[in-house]
Amino acid sequence: MTTELRKVAVLGGNRIPFARSNSAYAAASNQDMLTAALDGLVSRFALEGERLGEVVAGAVLKHSRDFNLTRETVMSTRLDAATPAYDIQQACGTGLQAALLVANKIALGQIDCGVAGGVDTTSDAPLAVGDDLRKLLIKLNNARSTGDRLKVLAGVRPGMIVPAIPRNEEPRTGLSMGEHQARTGARWGVTRAEQDELTARSHHNLAAAYERGFQADLVTPFLGLERDQNLRPDSSVEKLAKLKPVFGGPQGTMTAGNSTPLSDGAAAVLLASEEWAQERGLPVLAHLVTGETAAVDYVGGDEGLLMAPAYAVPRMLDRLGLTLQDFDIYEIHEAFASQVLSTLKAWEDAVFCQERLGRSAPLGAIDRSRLNVNGSSLAAGHPFAATGGRIVAAAAKELYERGGGRALISICAAGGQGVVAILESNGSN
Amino acid sequence: MPDTYTSLANSPIGKLITGQLGLPRPTILERYSPGDATISGQVLLGAAPGGRLAPAAATVLAGLSANVSTALRGDLRKAAADAGLDAAVFNGEVPGDARFKALVFDATGITDSTQLRELHAFFHPVVRRTQSCSRVVVLGTAPEDTGSPREAAAQRALEGFTRSLGKEIGQGGTVQLVYVAPGAEAFLGSTLRFLLSARSAYVSGQVVRINQGAATPPVVDVHRPLEGKVALVTGASRGIGAAIASVLARDGAHVVGLDIPPLAEDLEAVTSALGGSFLTADITTDDAPQSIALHLQEAHGGVDIVVHNAGITQDRTLARMKPERWERVLDINLSSEERINDELLSSGVLNTGARIVCVSSIAGIAGNNGQTNYGTSKAGVAGMVVAMAPVLAKQQVTINAVAPGFIETQMTAAVPIAIREAGRRMNSMSQGGLPVDVAEAIAWFAAPDSGGLNGNVVRVCGQSLLGA
Structure with a gap:
């Protein structure tokens, strides 16, 4: 049995403003935030009591009690409790990968509509007991007699009380993501000035998006926050130039300004078949055309941790017979300004494209005025799993408002992975 | 091996002393060993x-x-x-x-x-x-x-x-x-x-x-670029000549060492250790060119590399120099080379793509007190190289020269210490070179893919201040 593939429509999204770590959302859990984002989406698209095909979401930092986070969240919303849900996790690629999973089921006709999302908190972080104490507690649980229990408890040492704090570092290298990117940036000769320039532009673009009301139907206020807390509308290259480097040593070029801060937030995006949208009179902002995921060997191999999108995009372009220049807007997630710039340099570089991608010519440069036109993570912040939903919804809306066009989405992720996708829109036609 | 001062200056205590006194500390130069990248x-x-x-x-x-x-x-x-x-x-x-x-x-x-x-x-x-x-x-x-x-x-x-x-x-x-x-x-x-x-x-x-060579340069094994080549090295029994023989053999050549009969024993020791062969001859005699050509033809079917290394000094200021001293230096250092070249060329013993490499000297460029004869001969070698290059090019043969500066040999060890130290230190390396340095430059000119080099005179002098 063969199935005609259906087009997958992006109908819109909703997120809560992103907060800086340990501030506005310090007391909110992942489930609280994801519920807020989903409920906002439900209100916006009148989905109260609807049974959706599925809700797929995830979080990078998760408590053990959150093993079924998305399903639990769905049951806290006004969606029909008969809406199935599951969690996924692919580091910062979680949100976009969730959208691809939902989209694939819609395309195959397995479901008609679904929500993809993500949430993360770095404030309500899941502290765990250390491994020694954990093993001891399991032993205690298994002990049968009081004597045995006392024997086990006698083994408790003060050092065991120190909790295991989740760290933003790669398990296989012990290096933080920032240190990894500092190396990649140095390898591509990325300067401080170009990073600060990209950062300032991200803030200005996001501020302008809020000013012109672009975010009005993308963001729902939460816990007193109406805009992303990290946004600095008056950011400038001069101000950014004053910050001290935080990665790459004293000579480093990466600062707290041109790197994304730890942040809290949640985002969700509504996907559906065209028929489903039509039945409800919902305009199709854009179609999610395809996606691609790549991974690089940043441990034993000779590639940067966050360079996987540089491989994923050309593979996807080749599949569709497109060139890098065939896009009206480019959404390249700004984990670090340096990551965006390294990726762009790689695509322009004959050596990278020939030696690493096996192409006869470089992919070439992009028109920088089309890059992250409504700002990106440097300005908005980056609650890891929430970023994909933020980008898909905003890019779809931007294309729709422009009367159509094509968008490239690129998101780098821990573990040397990268998730990329293409949106196309006919505008309001 | 570095000279005594260089070794001392690079020892832990020497580093301390040279640092405190602001004395020069010549770097111990890296040199090539077989198999090195x-x-x-x-x-x-x-x-x-x-x-x-x-x-x-x-x-x-x-x-x-x-x-x-x-x-x-x-x-x-x-x-x-x-x-x-x-x-x-x-x-x-x-x-x-x-x-x-x-x-x-x-x-x-x-x-x-x-x-x-x-x-x-x-x-x-x-x-x-x-x-x-x-x-x-x-x-x-x-x-x-x-x-x-x-x-x-x-x-x-x-x-x-x-x-x-x-x-x-x-x-x-x-x-x-x-x-x-x-x-x-x-x-x-x-x-x-x-x-x-x-x-x-x-x-x-x-x-x-x-410049553009006669034939497309072949691809060589960088570790044994001279594989299968026959190389004649004159004055091969000791000093720079022995080093040349050794480096050419290391790079894959079969070395035919040549020296005067009294040095036959030393010569044999050098060449046999290298798996080469030898030939004794006095290159100043009239029949030497023919006998050399004949030997190369009969024993090896021709020659690919000719290194004119044999040379002598007979120092005196011009006023005190007897004509014999003049004649002998000019004949060994220059005229005999011309005669041998002519014979090898006319007899067809020089194989296609052959390389002739001569040894000039910094004395032939800068001049040296007491060496009017030697300086004349070595400048003549440079002249011969430049003049012969276009002639030889027609037969796909190249000719180049190296001009050693202060090289640590028995010859320079005999120089009085003040002059010796001046010669040693007055260059960018603050030390003398080693015979192997001259030999390496010769091996470069001798390489099969060096067809674009013809008529060059390159100094092996650590950028000596003399004649620069």
């Missing part, structure tokens, strides 16, 4: 915009499996990519902890003196980022091959740059200028291989000219 560190490849040699240089570097960096500039990245180099990126604005073993700069794009600023732009950020015993090679177009007086002037200016940088770079670093004629790009290989490696430890401040 040609370049032991990162190579930075750069070019003035519009240059024509970056692709050729990238190809050579790829062939050497070198680790290469370039600026993130379209032309350089394309050159690297086309050569199959997975070249790293270097941005002088954010240098990080980058260190380079070699800097290669294609200056052929410089066609006007105002563009010489490209030299500053490329070298300024990296000159202090070089490792010890670093290698700097500037590639240019010989003034006579340029298209305009301005380009000629600018290209001639490169010489002043490389020679000055050679004196600044320190720590055993060397700096050379290589003029590559338009169309001779494919002949860059052997020269870049030599100049970037530890084989050129004592060669600095030199200008090398590469």
Whole structure:
């Protein structure tokens, strides 16, 4: 049995403003935030009591009690409790990968509509007991007699009380993501000035998006926050130039300004078949055309941790017979300004494209005025799993408002992975 | 082996003393051992915009499996990519902890003196980022091959740059200028291989000219480039001659050592250890050229490499010099070489693609007190090389010369200490060279892929102040 593939429509999204770590959302859990984002989406698209095909979401930092986070969240919303849900996790690629999973089921006709999302908190972080104490507690649980229990408890040492704090570092290298990117940036000769320039532009673009009301139907206020807390509308290259480097040593070029801060937030995006949208009179902002995921060997191999999108995009372009220049807007997630710039340099570089991608010519440069036109993570912040939903919804809306066009989405992720996708829109036609 | 002072100065206590007293501490020069990689560190490849040699240089570097960096500039990245180099990126604005073993700069794009600023732009950020015993090679177009007086002037200016940088770079670093004629790009290989490696430890401040050779340069095994070649080395029983025999054999050649009958025992010891053979002859006799030619023809079916190394000194000031001293030095050092060359050529014993390499001397360039005879003979050797080059080119044969400076041999060990120390220290390396340094330069000229080198006289003098 063969199935005609259906087009997958992006109908819109909703997120809560992103907060800086340990501030506005310090007391909110992942489930609280994801519920807020989903409920906002439900209100916006009148989905109260609807049974959706599925809700797929995830979080990078998760408590053990959150093993079924998305399903639990769905049951806290006004969606029909008969809406199935599951969690996924692919580091910062979680949100976009969730959208691809939902989209694939819609395309195959397995479901008609679904929500993809993500949430993360770095404030309500899941502290765990250390491994020694954990093993001891399991032993205690298994002990049968009081004597045995006392024997086990006698083994408790003060050092065991120190909790295991989740760290933003790669398990296989012990290096933080920032240190990894500092190396990649140095390898591509990325300067401080170009990073600060990209950062300032991200803030200005996001501020302008809020000013012109672009975010009005993308963001729902939460816990007193109406805009992303990290946004600095008056950011400038001069101000950014004053910050001290935080990665790459004293000579480093990466600062707290041109790197994304730890942040809290949640985002969700509504996907559906065209028929489903039509039945409800919902305009199709854009179609999610395809996606691609790549991974690089940043441990034993000779590639940067966050360079996987540089491989994923050309593979996807080749599949569709497109060139890098065939896009009206480019959404390249700004984990670090340096990551965006390294990726762009790689695509322009004959050596990278020939030696690493096996192409006869470089992919070439992009028109920088089309890059992250409504700002990106440097300005908005980056609650890891929430970023994909933020980008898909905003890019779809931007294309729709422009009367159509094509968008490239690129998101780098821990573990040397990268998730990329293409949106196309006919505008309001 | 380094001289006593150099060894002392590099010992832990010597370092302390030389540091405290501000005495020079000559770097112990890295030298090539069989199996070594040609370049032991990162190579930075750069070019003035519009240059024509970056692709050729990238190809050579790829062939050497070198680790290469370039600026993130379209032309350089394309050159690297086309050569199959997975070249790293270097941005002088954010240098990080980058260190380079070699800097290669294609200056052929410089066609006007105002563009010489490209030299500053490329070298300024990296000159202090070089490792010890670093290698700097500037590639240019010989003034006579340029298209305009301005380009000629600018290209001639490169010489002043490389020679000055050679004196600044320190720590055993060397700096050379290589003029590559338009169309001779494919002949860059052997020269870049030599100049970037530890084989050129004592060669600095030199200008090398590469022209289009007779035949497309063959691909050689960089560890045994002379495999299957027969090499005649005169004066092979000791000193520089023995070192030449040893290096040529190491590089794969069958060495036929030649020396005078009284030195037969030493000669046999040298050549038998190398798996070579030997021939005793007094090259000043009338029948020597014929008997040498005959031996090479009968025993080896011809000869591929001829190294005219045999030479003597008979020092006296001119006023006190008897005619015999004059005659003997001129005959051994110059006239006999001419006779042997003529015989080998006319008898057809020189194989196609043969290499003749002569040993001139810094005395023939700078002159030396008490050496009017020797200086005359060695300048004559340089003259012979230049004059014979076009003649030999017709038979696909090349002729070049090395001009040793102060080399640590029995001959220089006999020089009075004050003069010896002056000779030793008055160069960019602050030390004398070793016989092997001369031998390595000869092996470079002798290589099968050195067909683009013809009529060059290259000094092996550590960039001596004398005659510079």
